[in-house]
Amino acid sequence: MHPDKLRQLASQVLTIEAQAVEQLKSRIDGDFVNACDLMLHCQGRIVVLGIGKSGHIGGKIAATLASTGSPAFFVHPAEASHGDMGMITARDVVLALSNSGETDEILTLLPLLKRLGVPLIALTGNPASTLANNADVHIDVSVSQEACPLGLAPTSSTTATLAMGDALAVALLEARGFTAEDFARSHPGGRLGRRLLLLTDDVMHIGAQIPRNVPDDLLKDALLEMSRKGLGTTVVVDGEERVLGVFTDGDLRRALDRQVDVHAARVAEVMIRDCKTIASGTLAAEALRMMQQYKINALPVVNSVGKLAGILNMHDLLRAGVL
Known part of the structure; x- marks a missing residue:
């Protein structure tokens, strides 16, 4: 393939994904505030669920939350059905990611989460989906198109979900009064940790x-x-x-x-x-x-x-x- 064509395709991907993130601004609404409120008042941990590409994004979101003052961890939904559900308690808040909102492994957990009384926040690309309808709070992360030319590989949708996760983490960071020193304490081995902790x-x-x-x-x-x-x-x-x-x-x-x-x-x-x-x-x-x-x-x-x-x-x- 000619180099110019490669550059054109790459530029197109970035443009589509940037547009997807830009469209999220209009979704920073009451549901976003309610999601932040649930996580701020969580007495346990924020448990992030996701499978496939959403699972990879979920792991990153959980790590970002944990490193910015909101204790969180990732649980694989399939493993939750085979014992890891015991990691979730009534004091927790669940953040479930699914572009379709119809991921079987997550839907299987809904009755158990309801029985525990665990608040459920859903990030989906389908506000009419089963997951969205059963969530206490739903945040719409739908995109107009994937950056993949086949429209198959999750690209824009995963980028949008990751960006919304970052928005939640940073909003919680500010709401908690989380400081650079707090960040350093959770990153003691990093350069920032040494700069902010070493006397x-x-x-x-x-x-x-x-x-x-x-x-x-x-x-x-x-x-x-x-x-x-x-x-x-x-x-x-x-x-x-x-x-x-x-x-x-x-x-x-x-x-x-x-x-x-x-x-x-x-x-x-x-x-x-x-x-x-x-x-x-x-x-x-x-x-x-x-x-x-x-x-x-x-x-x-x-x-x-x-x-x-x-x-x-x-x-x-x-x-x-x-x-």
């Missing part, structure tokens, strides 16, 4: 690992301390461990350029006063932002009374996956 205290060097000097130390002693600790800087503190300044590799180069005698000069003469610090317990991502903003590679960490608690290095944040 300065989790990655900073502490105790004897901290390079430190007092103002009267000779510059050569500060260089030895920097070499021993290997962080490219030393923190200058007073007798009560309050941070007075820092001296870095860059400051050393500038001092040598001015022909400062490292054997005679005191640290106080060459250190950077009023240096940047960060509070203990602050997000590590904030430390990274400060380092990038001020173009520094190390940052002293101070406690609530301004005393030195630790030190962070850019490499520490890189290793921790904050960047």
